[in-house]
Amino acid sequence: MTENVRPLPSGPGADLPEHPKFLWRNPDPKPSYDVVIVGGGGHGLATAYYLAKNHGITNVAVLEKGWLAGGNMARNTTIIRSNYLWDESSGIYEHSLKLWEGLEEDLGYPILFSQRGVLNLAHSLQDVRDSVRRVNANRLNGIDAEWVDPAQVKELCPIVNISPDVRYPVLGATYQPRAGIAKHDYVAWGFARGANEYGIDLIQNCEVTGIDVVGGKVVGLQTTRGRIATGKVALAAAGHSSVLASMVGLSLPIQSHPLQALVSELLEPIHPTVVMSNAVHVYVSQAHKGELVMGAGIDSYNGYGQRGAFHIIERQMSAALELFPVFARAHLLRSWAGIVDTTPDASPIVGLTPIENLYLNCGWGTGGFKATPGVGWCFAHTVAHDQAHPYNAPFTLDRFTTGALVDEHGAAAVAH
Amino acid sequence: MQLIRCPWCGSREEVEFHYGGQAHVSYPENPAELSDAEWARYVFFRANPRGPLAERWVHAAGCRRWFNAVRDTSTHELLAVYRIGEPQPEVAR
Numbered sequence: 001m002t003e004n005v006r007p008l009p010s011g012p013g014a015d016l017p018e019h020p021k022f023l024w025r026n027p028d029p030k031p032s033y034d035v036v037i038v039g040g041g042g043h044g045l046a047t048a049y050y051l052a053k054n055h056g057i058t059n060v061a062v063l064e065k066g067w068l069a070g071g072n073m074a075r076n077t078t079i080i081r082s083n084y085l086w087d088e089s090s091g092i093y094e095h096s097l098k099l100w101e102g103l104e105e106d107l108g109y110p111i112l113f114s115q116r117g118v119l120n121l122a123h124s125l126q127d128v129r130d131s132v133r134r135v136n137a138n139r140l141n142g143i144d145a146e147w148v149d150p151a152q153v154k155e156l157c158p159i160v161n162i163s164p165d166v167r168y169p170v171l172g173a174t175y176q177p178r179a180g181i182a183k184h185d186y187v188a189w190g191f192a193r194g195a196n197e198y199g200i201d202l203i204q205n206c207e208v209t210g211i212d213v214v215g216g217k218v219v220g221l222q223t224t225r226g227r228i229a230t231g232k233v234a235l236a237a238a239g240h241s242s243v244l245a246s247m248v249g250l251s252l253p254i255q256s257h258p259l260q261a262l263v264s265e266l267l268e269p270i271h272p273t274v275v276m277s278n279a280v281h282v283y284v285s286q287a288h289k290g291e292l293v294m295g296a297g298i299d300s301y302n303g304y305g306q307r308g309a310f311h312i313i314e315r316q317m318s319a320a321l322e323l324f325p326v327f328a329r330a331h332l333l334r335s336w337a338g339i340v341d342t343t344p345d346a347s348p349i350v351g352l353t354p355i356e357n358l359y360l361n362c363g364w365g366t367g368g369f370k371a372t373p374g375v376g377w378c379f380a381h382t383v384a385h386d387q388a389h390p391y392n393a394p395f396t397l398d399r400f401t402t403g404a405l406v407d408e409h410g411a412a413a414v415a416h
Numbered sequence: 417m418q419l420i421r422c423p424w425c426g427s428r429e430e431v432e433f434h435y436g437g438q439a440h441v442s443y444p445e446n447p448a449e450l451s452d453a454e455w456a457r458y459v460f461f462r463a464n465p466r467g468p469l470a471e472r473w474v475h476a477a478g479c480r481r482w483f484n485a486v487r488d489t490s491t492h493e494l495l496a497v498y499r500i501g502e503p504q505p506e507v508a509r
């Protein structure tokens with residue numbers, strides 16, 4: 001007998017392991033900060049981290065109405081890629097992908113970033129033309145992109161049905177080898193831990209209920225945990241952006257929609273990459289643990305309920321079976337929804353507002369997880385310098401008036 | 417599945433309907449005089465409240481007629497349906 005042997009448990013739960021070390025403090029709000037970030041999702045946390053790391057600004061609070069990263073950050077399907085059509089998008093998404101490639105080391109925290117490649121399938125002649133155009137645009141921007149034919153699709157992902165006698169046969173795909181997935185919770189925790197180490201206050205259960213503006217300038221916030229004075233406010237509230245902007249009489253070209261996703265039971269490794277199809281309306285990857293992760297487009301109506309309609313899932317499943325007949329006997333384990341902030345051109349809004357010291361990051365819709373490090377970097381720059389970073393400069397609120405839209409409906413839509 | 421009450425056909429399953437976005441947004445009366453900012457507002461900006469929203473629906477797989485509804489966006493509950501041309505009913509929040 002050695003002293004390593006633990007005594008027998010004396011009651012239920014007695015043999016549970018020690019509680020893991022806390023990764024951040026849980027402070028009460030101070031009366032004032034230099035910068036307050038509203039929304040403790042991935043974008044808010046990454047912005048806090050880069051404010052400290054890149055700009056030395058640490059008298060910062062992140063206010064979160066629920067628990068940290070319990071919104072879309074906890075609900076997304078973690079697809080990371082940078083193969084959007086336009087130069088403006090290439091700039092910010094590829095900046096983000098490069099940051100992903102060094103993020104684990106930078107944060108000193110595991111994020112399970114896996115560059116397993118993403119296939120975007122084409123099912124019609126128009127799909128093929130648009131996809132080849134996007135591949136060429138990507139290559140001109142120095143982004144890895146290839147057009148692959150059906151046989152190559154089969155090689156990359158042997159379980160895809162490329163038979164020509166289905167309703168929407170696979171005619172080829174765009175392929176980005178550096179794209180992939182990461183573990184969303186770990187990403188949030190890594191950024192939260194990093195921000196906390198710089199002394200930033202992460203304040204949970206603290207809902208912003210009003211924004212105080214004096215002489216056209218933001219001076220403070222009303223919250224469920226009291227008033228907080230601040231020099232600058234950075235909004236990163238994703239699906240609730242319109243609700244926050246309306247507190248200062250600002251309307252946004254945003255519609256908030258439910259977006260659903262679901263997972264199967266745990267399966268043996270069978271799906272080596274990520275497959276998306278805008279035409280048959282589904283996308284599928286396999287998470288590290290083994291569950292198939294699937295999703296599709298938004299529910300049609302506006303909704304803040306974090307739930308969607310069942311027929312949307314039914315259609316996703318029939319689309320998944322057309323592409324992957326081998327899934328016919330897999331069981332659906334769980335489904336859920338987030339609230340996504342969609343814009344008319346499927347591109348985000350990141351920059352200044354008509355109100356001094358109030359900064360806006362929203363409109364990432366169905367595809368902002370991949371942008372987490374990139375937008376954190378650029379939004380922190382915007383807040384620190386009161387001026388957009390070159391990578392987010394095209395994504396102004398003003399573009400809906402000037403007409404300088406960045407139309408990414410082709411590269412976004414069902415593809416996140 | 418949610419049932420939606422068409423003002424002509426009665427309650428039918430949600431899959432029979434299509435969503436048409438915010439209701440009561442009419443085409444500008446003086447299009448030639450609109451500024452860029454006013455055009456932007458008409459083309460791109462729509463209400464996005466958390467709570468009751470007046471919106472358009474079409475009974476696509478039924479009578480194929482459009483109608484309006486007030487729906488609570490936080491619960492997705494339909495609070496009222498009414499025909500095009502009828503005033504927006506008052507609803508209790």
Ligand SMILES: Cc1cc2nc3c(=O)[nH]c(=O)nc-3n(C[C@H](O)[C@H](O)[C@H](O)COP(=O)(O)OP(=O)(O)OC[C@H]3O[C@@H](n4cnc5c(N)ncnc54)[C@H](O)[C@@H]3O)c2cc1C
Pocket residue numbers: 038039040041042043044063064065066067068069070071072073074075076077078079080206207208209236237238239240244259260261295336337338339340364365366367368369370371416
């Ligand atoms: C089902 C689903 C699948 C997705 N799949 C992908 C994908 O594969 N790839 C991809 O790139 N993107 C994907 N996305 C999109 C991505 O999740 C979002 O674009 C991104 O998470 C938004 O940024 P965020 O993490 O900061 O948002 P969130 O995590 O939603 O953070 C916003 C936070 O603000 C808080 N908040 C709101 N109002 C207030 C207030 N008044 N006071 C205080 N706090 C407030 C909320 O509680 C929330 O925690 C998906 C989204 C969903 C829902």
Ligand SMILES: [Zn+2]
Pocket residue numbers: 422423424425426475478479480481
């Ligand atoms: Zn009808």
